[in-house]
Amino acid sequence: MEHPSDTQEAPSLVLRLAGPSTTKAGLSTEQTEINRIIAEASKGSKFYENEKRKDKEVTARIERILKLRDQAIKGVDMGKMEQKVDHLLEAIERERDLTQFIVHFDMDAFYANVELLDNPSLAGKAFGVGHGVLTTASYEARKYGVRSGMPGYIALKLCPDLIFVDLHMSRYSEVSKQIMGLFRQYDPNMLAASVDEAYLNITEYCMQHNLDPDECVGRMRQRVFDETKLTVSAGIAANKVLAQICSDKNKPNGQFHLPHNSEAIRDFMRGLPIRKIPGIGRVSERLLDSIGVKTCGDVYKCRGVLSLLDKQFGLHSMLRVHLGIASNVVQPGAREERKSIGSERTFRAISEKEKILQKLEDIAAELDDDMERGGWAGRTVTLKYKLDTYEVFTRAKSFNRWIRTKAELYEAGKELLQPEWPLRLRLIGLRVTKLKDLRKKDGGILKFLEPLPESPSKKSRAYDSDGQDSDVEYIEPDLEDDLNHNASDSEDELPTAAAEPRASTSGHRPPQMFASSASEIPSPSRPSKPRGTGPIGSTRVAVSEWQDQVSPKHRGLHMRDDDDCPVPKARSDPDKAPSASTSTTATVIECPLCTRPFTDNDELNAHVDWCLSREAIRSAQVEGDRNERSKPEVGAQHLKEWWKGGSVEGTAGSRKPKRRKLGR
DNA sequence: GCGGATCAC
């Protein structure tokens, strides 16, 4: 490790140290200087050493892939290989759906601009939000290379006059709700992907109001500005992924419409850096680069090799990337799709057993609190710890009863920690999976009139066998429930996807269907494997988004009839997108959560149940701000994951798990 | 079912 030749770091390491969001600024000559400063400031730290280690692992992985490629390429008729891929491309092209107008809204430097709003004296100044690690930075600070996720002391090296501003999470969430409420008027099925991002399908709204989509989006952005003095950027395209990429195009305070036209889309994709695709991160970018894929257009040039390395890269996914085909289904996330709940914390490295156990207890208390508030129990507990070397490990244990109290969490954690001693830790965390939704019982008119999710945490304990917080064993009332997976069986609770067939253990699949076209494609047109897609490296490329199919139901300009919101009639209601003038006849009651109007009481009740369950999750994320828990500029990946479609994938690296007994 | 790894935000 201590070679004298360490004086110069690999270019890949320098990039890695620059952080994940380095792609934003592009590669100006200044950027390389910035990266050098960052690498310089990091040098010698434990963090730096760990990054170096990981960087080397990726390099080794690349070597394995190249070796594999050279092996596979022997005696192969590349022309024929490419011909096969071309047939596959034609088949995928036939799935393209250009009928829907999908919009992705993205608030500009959300936290920073809210702070600016509340403290005008910051105008024009370079400032970062957060302490320790920045959650975001003002545009002035970004000019110096200051980015979200950057440690404060490094930001100071780049920008000595940088001002540090405190986080005000509840304020951001308040503003966010206001804006989301506005958006929802244009599409009740809007997907709030995070605090500052939303996806909408404005097709129907535009039809009904005889509006051009660009015009519509322009007005929406103007309304947001009028009502909040905040600017928002937007992307308009035929599917969610394209819309997301487009919203970045004219940021800040701009919008971009990618024509609903196959040619235009492919032209657009051709020059697009592969890294822009959601799911292609720093590692995947390097792996793809090693076989010559830098842009989405390169996918076509390299289709032969990609076909040979299907297992490693997922040919089918990559072809969808190249064509710019992805899901255009927009629907809100559902509570029942939650898969885990956890809590973790970083602290100054400690090695005393008592102190570590104290941290464990703290985390157990936090998690218990969150689980209680959210109404969750679970069967598997996973302990996570990070050594002071930054190496991360997890240890898990499954139980045949539901874990839900602080004491149970703590005991499980202690047991998992037991064999690992001695340790010197800088982080400890607990996560619970195999969840059971404690709120699902008496699903019906779920406490519509009771205090909303925010209020007294006691409420959730109502489901408790006793109100006690004691560690009385909570014996599983219905064990069969758990055998049914997710216990999501017959449910009235959450209408979302209730009618959908279940796919595997992962629970419900979005309506756009899980079965990929692979099964529909004439078998000679695709490579040997039954599943025409694979991951990049050992991680399935999160290009899963590109996997799901466009639902046939979505064809046709009119209504999407797979609406899972329990308000069937609302779909054909003229007031689906309520304008001020719409409230005519009978008494109109608004949903207290999303402000959607109703005239029928039953419909309202059903809707509120549905809305509540989503709200509960949303507030659970936001509540994180107690305890100054630092959050990223946007934090709700799970919401995002929920709409990610299909999956599938192959394998990769010959990585072998190192079940190391790590001391130190 | 477990553990490591990658990714998004």
Add this chain to the structure above:
DNA sequence: TATGGTGATCCGC
């Protein structure tokens, strides 16, 4: 003066 937290997914065992 010392690089975050939550959640998801996939692979190889």
